Amino acid sequence: MIEEKENIVCPFCGCLCDDGVVKVEDNKIVGTRNLCRIGHKKFESAQHGRAESPRIRKNGELVPVTLEEAFDKAAEILVNAERPLFYGWSATCAEATQVGCELTEACRGIIDCTATICHAPSIEAIQDQGAPLSTLGEVMNRADLILYWGCNPMHAHPRHMSRYSVYPRGFFRKRGRKSRTIMVFDPRRTDTAKLADLHVQISPASDHMLVHTFREILNSYDVTHETVAGIPADAIRETMEAMAQHQWCILFFGMGLTQQMGKDRNIDVAIQLMHELNKYIGIRTTLMPMRGHFNVAGANITICSETGYPFAVDFSRGYPRYLPGETSAMDVLYRGEVDAMLNIGANPGTSFSNRALSHMAKIPLINIEPHNQQLLQISDVVFSPAMVGIECEGTAYRMDNVPIKLRKVVEPPENRLPDVVILTEILKRVKELKGKGA
Amino acid sequence: MDNKLYNLVTKEEKCYGCGNCVVACPVNAYNDPAVAGGKGPEQLDKVIMCVENGVIKILNMGLCKGCGTCIEECPDGAIGLEVNYTT
Numbered sequence A: 001m002i003e004e005k006e007n008i009v010c011p012f013c014g015c016l017c018d019d020g021v022v023k024v025e026d027n028k029i030v031g032t033r034n035l036c037r038i039g040h041k042k043f044e045s046a047q048h049g050r051a052e053s054p055r056i057r058k059n060g061e062l063v064p065v066t067l068e069e070a071f072d073k074a075a076e077i078l079v080n081a082e083r084p085l086f087y088g089w090s091a092t093c094a095e096a097t098q099v100g101c102e103l104t105e106a107c108r109g110i111i112d113c114t115a116t117i118c119h120a121p122s123i124e125a126i127q128d129q130g131a132p133l134s135t136l137g138e139v140m141n142r143a144d145l146i147l148y149w150g151c152n153p154m155h156a157h158p159r160h161m162s163r164y165s166v167y168p169r170g171f172f173r174k175r176g177r178k179s180r181t182i183m184v185f186d187p188r189r190t191d192t193a194k195l196a197d198l199h200v201q202i203s204p205a206s207d208h209m210l211v212h213t214f215r216e217i218l219n220s221y222d223v224t225h226e227t228v229a230g231i232p233a234d235a236i237r238e239t240m241e242a243m244a245q246h247q248w249c250i251l252f253f254g255m256g257l258t259q260q261m262g263k264d265r266n267i268d269v270a271i272q273l274m275h276e277l278n279k280y281i282g283i284r285t286t287l288m289p290m291r292g293h294f295n296v297a298g299a300n301i302t303i304c305s306e307t308g309y310p311f312a313v314d315f316s317r318g319y320p321r322y323l324p325g326e327t328s329a330m331d332v333l334y335r336g337e338v339d340a341m342l343n344i345g346a347n348p349g350t351s352f353s354n355r356a357l358s359h360m361a362k363i364p365l366i367n368i369e370p371h372n373q374q375l376l377q378i379s380d381v382v383f384s385p386a387m388v389g390i391e392c393e394g395t396a397y398r399m400d401n402v403p404i405k406l407r408k409v410v411e412p413p414e415n416r417l418p419d420v421v422i423l424t425e426i427l428k429r430v431k432e433l434k435g436k437g438a
Numbered sequence B: 001m002d003n004k005l006y007n008l009v010t011k012e013e014k015c016y017g018c019g020n021c022v023v024a025c026p027v028n029a030y031n032d033p034a035v036a037g038g039k040g041p042e043q044l045d046k047v048i049m050c051v052e053n054g055v056i057k058i059l060n061m062g063l064c065k066g067c068g069t070c071i072e073e074c075p076d077g078a079i080g081l082e083v084n085y086t087t
């Protein structure tokens, strides 16, 4: 008989939609309702293509071993390493990240999460400038001006507009979409741009200039150029005037701003723009990074609450240090500084540069990943865990930093332990070995 | 109660399952408060469409009044409205 499990949280993107219905028959996921195409795919494919677990590389081949043997091997690799890297944490729960921080400290390693290659500039800018943040609930109830800058939620967070920001009727926005103005800033005519009231099609890599021009107008300076970022100065003035007609504005921004030339400086000026809109015109302004993985915000929050810093935290001196560009995952791999790596809840195989990957191939690599992914080819110890939010519970943080409890929908396959149990077992052995003076 | 005048046609292969059409639809929002607030429908017999298995699915065509809000909010043309003038 098909059982419909209600109010299931989708563990795919930073929206963490919590109204999913998952249909289960004999412990098999057979369908979903309310989840978008990618959320559905996550549940549908969860039980297929799973990596065998656990395995260790012997004579160049990954061979199945007992869990005990795999834990011992992983601990041995980490204890023998001088500067191990613990990377990932975005597709696992906050509880696992907590253990990860303890493990990093015990091994005097470096802990970094996938934010290092996506929203790290946002975090740095927020550290520089402070940030007027809000929850998605406030956006739904209050926002009448929604700016999407350098992001395309229709593809990356498909339910973002319908569930939280644009279409829902809110307390002060009773007519939903009709109560709000949507502006999209993107060089491409994206599917999100097609739904906007105004699409500002800026030239690529000129976001910084355009934000500054808005600030110039707000601060009563003349715009001396005829066009900025490919947009005529008059059109920029008109856009500013249109913005000023609103009461409550939110700026959602993505990789188009953070990984663009200027990086954290782009976010710096965007925060200042929001601040000045508030100060001079009196619009309530907030901003929110469009976090990608379902718990990448949680990875930053957990690492920050455990170590004092949000990512790229180095314990090599026995205490936490934070030097992005120096202690961030990509940089230490580039310089060949790390001599072992543990990857969990991430797929560097598709996101890291060749040079970083080639160093990863040279060092012992422990991989905690449910499915067969490219990285298995260079992994030395492989654990296929139970999937958080599908086969076990855990806590994840939505893109607005609200913690949400992920639920268990089906039983995990045999030998699949939750990430937090795997890490705890490795930590236990690392402490034993360190105690023996290994 | 079949409505012969209006017919919603869907192209599942184009649909993102974003739910824009489901939430924007005034009939859905009026009949199911969950939809009005952006959630997936809780009363499936009272809404015109929902997202099932990641794509749009028409549930109760008879409730459609042909306003065309859904088709305006789909960026991909995955939902369309046919008006049958001959009935």
Ligand code: SF4
Pocket: A010, A011, A012, A013, A014, A015, A016, A017, A034, A035, A036, A037, A038, A039, A040, A157, A158, A159, A160
């Ligand atoms: S928008 Fe994100 S969290 Fe929501 S159903 Fe789609 S993938 Fe899942």
Ligand code: SF4
Pocket: B014, B015, B016, B017, B018, B019, B020, B021, B022, B051, B055, B056, B073, B074, B075, B076, B077, B078, B079
């Ligand atoms: S038909 Fe269009 S608006 Fe409706 S869920 Fe599919 S993609 Fe979204």
